Structures are given as structure tokens and as C-alpha cells.
Amino acid sequence: MNATPAADAQGAETAGQRTGGCLCGRIRFTTRGPAVFPHTCACRHCQKLGGTPVMWWVGFQTVTWTGEGGEPTWYETFEGEAKRGFCPTCGSRLAAIDSDIPEIGINVTALDDTCSPDLVPIHASFRGKAVHWLPPVPENKHSTAG
Numbered sequence: 588m589n590a591t592p593a594a595d596a597q598g599a600e601t602a603g604q605r606t607g608g609c610l611c612g613r614i615r616f617t618t619r620g621p622a623v624f625p626h627t628c629a630c631r632h633c634q635k636l637g638g639t640p641v642m643w644w645v646g647f648q649t650v651t652w653t654g655e656g657g658e659p660t661w662y663e664t665f666e667g668e669a670k671r672g673f674c675p676t677c678g679s680r681l682a683a684i685d686s687d688i689p690e691i692g693i694n695v696t697a698l699d700d701t702c703s704p705d706l707v708p709i710h711a712s713f714r715g716k717a718v719h720w721l722p723p724v725p726e727n728k729h730s731t732a733g
């Protein structure tokens with residue numbers, strides 16, 4: 588894991604990795620593993636924290652913080668159960684850790700490439716709290732994610 592990969596293994600090592608970061612660039616990250624359960628969320632916390640009617644989430648097995656700013660600043664939305672990470676310099680929303688979910692949540696908008704088909708939301712959480720003027724994510728949309 589911490590050994591430097593041999594040159595001929597470099598391709599395999601970087602396959603499936605994605606990069607992202609905050610607006611100011613102090614916090615950068617690399618994800619590993621497939622995109623898990625891409626979805627939108629219109630819950631009260633997402634609207635308040637995001638400053639937006641809906642947030643766009645996806646899970647990854649592993650996220651490594653690579654920028655000079657290190658890890659995001661974590662705010663516990665439910666003490667001991669859920670926390671949300673943001674850049675303390677520019678305020679960008681970046682990540683979420685929930686005690687009942689094995690993956691780390693990433694705000695898709697923080698990824699460098701948000702166009703990958705496996706990031707298209709397959710579910711809309713808290714659909715009932717969503718603003719009425721934004722078309723909802725269609726239900727039962729099939730995902731290409733593992």
C-alpha cells in the first residue's frame with residue numbers, strides 16, 4: 588500500500604482513481620474504487636450546509652487527502668454519527684462520513700471530472716423536501732456503478 592509501485596504497475600495502480608479538490612486548491616484528494624450509489628439529497632442539512640437546493644453525493648471505498656491543506660475541516664451534523672467536511676479557506680463542500688455507511692461520501696461537484704456516466708444520480712433522497720421548480724431525478728434509473 589505504501590510501497591512505490593513499479594513503473595510497469597503504474598497504469599494498474601492509477602486505474603479507477605479519480606481526483607478532486609476544493610475551489611482554492613488547498614484541499615485535494617484521490618479516490619479509489621467504483622462510484623457507489625450516486626444520489627442527490629435535499630434534506631435540511633444538505634440545503635443548509637450546501638447553500639443549494641440539492642447536494643449531489645457519491646461514495647468511494649478509499650479517499651486520500653493529498654493537498655497542502657490536508658483533511659477537510661469536519662462538522663458533526665449528528666454527534667458521533669455523521670460529519671461533513673469542508674475547506675476552511677474557501678468553504679467548498681467536499682465529503683461526508685456516516686457511521687452506518689462503509690464508503691466515504693464525496694460531493695460530486697468536488698471531483699475534477701463530474702461527467703462520468705457512473706456519477707449520474709440513481710436516487711433522490713428527501714425528495715419531498717426538494718424545491719418544486721427543479722425537475723427531480725427519475726426513480727429507478729439504472730446505474731452503471733458496481
Ligand SMILES: [Zn+2]
Pocket residue numbers: 609610611612613614674675676677678679
Ligand atoms: Zn479551499
Ligand SMILES: [Zn+2]
Pocket residue numbers: 628629630631632633634642712
Ligand atoms: Zn442530505
